[in-house]
Amino acid sequence: MSASTEVKTSEIVKPAPKKRQSKNVNNENWVGVAFVSPMLIGVSILVLLPILATFILSLADWSFITNISQLKWVGLQNFVDLFQDKIFLRSLMNNAIFMLTVPICMIISLFLAIAIDRNVYFKSYFKVAFFMPYISSVVAIAVVWQVLFHPSLGPINQFLMSLGIDNPPKWIADPNFALVSIMFIQIWISIGFNMIIYLAALQSIPRDLYEAADIDGASAWVKFKNITLPMVSPTTFFLLITGIISTFKVFDLISVLTKGGPMHSTSMIVWNLYDTAFVNLDIGHSSAMAVILFFIVFAITLIQWLGQKKWVNY
Amino acid sequence: MTIIMLIISIMFLLPFVWMLSTSFKIETDVFKFPIQWIPERWNGFNNYKEVWFGDNPFYIYYWNTIKVTVCTTAISVTVSALAAYGFSKVNFRLGNFLFLIVLATYMVPAQAILVPQFIIYRKIGLFDSHLGLILLGSFSVLGTFMLRQFFMGVSNELVEAAKIDGAGHWKIFWRVVLPIVKPAIATYGILRFIWTWNDYQNPLIFLRSDHLLTIQLAMQKFTTINGEFYSLIMAAAVSAILPLVIVFIIGQKQVIEGIALGGVKG
Numbered sequence: 165m166s167a168s169t170e171v172k173t174s175e176i177v178k179p180a181p182k183k184r185q186s187k188n189v190n191n192e193n194w195v196g197v198a199f200v201s202p203m204l205i206g207v208s209i210l211v212l213l214p215i216l217a218t219f220i221l222s223l224a225d226w227s228f229i230t231n232i233s234q235l236k237w238v239g240l241q242n243f244v245d246l247f248q249d250k251i252f253l254r255s256l257m258n259n260a261i262f263m264l265t266v267p268i269c270m271i272i273s274l275f276l277a278i279a280i281d282r283n284v285y286f287k288s289y290f291k292v293a294f295f296m297p298y299i300s301s302v303v304a305i306a307v308v309w310q311v312l313f314h315p316s317l318g319p320i321n322q323f324l325m326s327l328g329i330d331n332p333p334k335w336i337a338d339p340n341f342a343l344v345s346i347m348f349i350q351i352w353i354s355i356g357f358n359m360i361i362y363l364a365a366l367q368s369i370p371r372d373l374y375e376a377a378d379i380d381g382a383s384a385w386v387k388f389k390n391i392t393l394p395m396v397s398p399t400t401f402f403l404l405i406t407g408i409i410s411t412f413k414v415f416d417l418i419s420v421l422t423k424g425g426p427m428h429s430t431s432m433i434v435w436n437l438y439d440t441a442f443v444n445l446d447i448g449h450s451s452a453m454a455v456i457l458f459f460i461v462f463a464i465t466l467i468q469w470l471g472q473k474k475w476v477n478y
Numbered sequence: 479m480t481i482i483m484l485i486i487s488i489m490f491l492l493p494f495v496w497m498l499s500t501s502f503k504i505e506t507d508v509f510k511f512p513i514q515w516i517p518e519r520w521n522g523f524n525n526y527k528e529v530w531f532g533d534n535p536f537y538i539y540y541w542n543t544i545k546v547t548v549c550t551t552a553i554s555v556t557v558s559a560l561a562a563y564g565f566s567k568v569n570f571r572l573g574n575f576l577f578l579i580v581l582a583t584y585m586v587p588a589q590a591i592l593v594p595q596f597i598i599y600r601k602i603g604l605f606d607s608h609l610g611l612i613l614l615g616s617f618s619v620l621g622t623f624m625l626r627q628f629f630m631g632v633s634n635e636l637v638e639a640a641k642i643d644g645a646g647h648w649k650i651f652w653r654v655v656l657p658i659v660k661p662a663i664a665t666y667g668i669l670r671f672i673w674t675w676n677d678y679q680n681p682l683i684f685l686r687s688d689h690l691l692t693i694q695l696a697m698q699k700f701t702t703i704n705g706e707f708y709s710l711i712m713a714a715a716v717s718a719i720l721p722l723v724i725v726f727i728i729g730q731k732q733v734i735e736g737i738a739l740g741g742v743k744g
Contacts, residue, residue, distance in 0.1 A: 199560050466583050
């Protein structure tokens with residue numbers, strides 16, 4: 165009795181899952197698309213379409229103020245022009261110099277992170293203190309530094325003069341010092357971010373490694389060189405790559421403080437792009453710059469993918 | 479060691495201290511040397527009154543910024559959470575392919591697409607509007623990626639169990655998964671709030687009308703107009719930074735953990 169009913173029910177039930185499954189799969193497809201579609205639509209209109217347009221416009225000669233019918237196709241002429249354009253080359257050069265901020269900032273951050281990691285007291289105060297510039301608005305920070313760097317009245321130069329330095333540099337007003345001043349501010353801003361990431365990396369190093377080294381009588385320097393440095397190497401690589409990418413996007417500081425001046429000494433690729441597009445209204449050349457920017461970032465990201473595994477030194 | 483670190487951290491914060499103290503001074507005392515860290519003559523009330531209710535009243539710009547920031551954060555968190563759920567918990571055809579597309583757009587620097595975005599915005603009438611600015615910040619690949627990592631941490635058995643109980647994906651998303659990843663949502667929300675509040679580039683390019691300006695642009699405009707009144711400028715700077723400092727101190731743990739976990743950067 166019981167056996168036959170069992171067979172019966174299994175016979176009835178068996179075909180059902182198949183049907184339900186195929187219906188389910190179909191259903192899953194629609195549900196999946198529904199969940200991701202707002203994001204997909206947004207990204208398509210605001211990122212994918214524009215990047216395609218950037219590539220196309222980089223081959224054109226066109227100004228914002230004229231009608232689209234005035235657009236002329238010039239092939240790669242815009243790129244040829246750019247590599248003969250002194251201001252653009254200067255901007256690329258400045259970007260290259262600006263990259264120096266990344267390793268300097270990382271070294272300072274690593275030492276601060278180690279100091280904070282060892283400290284028992286005020287840990288969260290230190291985290292907040294060094295993180296302050298990173299969360300503060302760049303415009304407000306830039307304005308504060310602008311006044312601090314004031315050539316004659318600014319507190320920094322008054323301090324230098326009181327130390328007996330008669331002709332202190334004019335900082336952001338001096339073509340020879342403007343870029344260095346902005347690099348200084350950039351380091352000050354980025355230390356918090358780098359430090360927090362390093363702190364997390366330091367905290368994940370197993371303590372017994374250090375204990376074992378202590379038993380072997382290793383000095384602080386040896387421990388730093390043979391344990392800490394290799395263990396944080398993936399973090400170092402990550403910070404280096406993201407840091408370099410972000411130096412190519414520097415804009416706010418330049419826009420508020422110097423507008424690329426004095427004498428183009430602080431012009432950088434994104435500032436140059438903005439100036440060409442929205443001040444000179446030259447779409448072709450600015451799009452060509454955007455394409456170059458895209459490929460620079462693309463190349464660095466590629467290095468990141470390839471290097472990720474090689475750079476882990478343990 | 480602690481003492482040395484304390485001294486370094488105080489030196490590190492000196493620009494903020496100078497900003498705060500200058501904002502309370504009368505103009506003629508601003509550049510007195512040696513620096514008066516505590517103002518001798520107080521003028522804070524008038525300085526802040528001028529900033530907030532003067533010719534370029536900050537309360538208007540504050541309201542604009544709050545509006546844009548809160549809307550951007552809310553939409554961005556919603557869109558990212560939905561997409562993150564779709565990409566991690568719904569097993570659908572093309573799912574991985576679509577995720578790769580979204581991920582690939584993360585490589586595109588925002589500055590490389592400014593010109594076409596500007597042209598599109600002019601065409602469809604979103605230029606010079608808060609709605610346009612909000613939409614620009616609402617589709618974050620970073621947010622989707624970050625939340626997806628957390629969603630993947632929610633066990634699939636839980637989702638399957640809910641399915642057997644007859645729950646649809648919407649119900650699972652809302653009732654099962656979302657409550658578990660609440661801290662991650664909060665972290666991303668706070669980060670998005672900070673980034674949007676501090677955004678300078680998008681408002682600069684996509685806003686024109688004076689009454690629509692956000693606090694960052696207002697700050698710059700205020701500096702241009704009041705060129706030589708440094709005490710006023712510092713009062714404006716304090717006003718621009720203060721809300722974020724409050725948000726940061728309240729959400730300190732989430733922000734720092736979020737940054738450390740994902741190694742994210744606006």
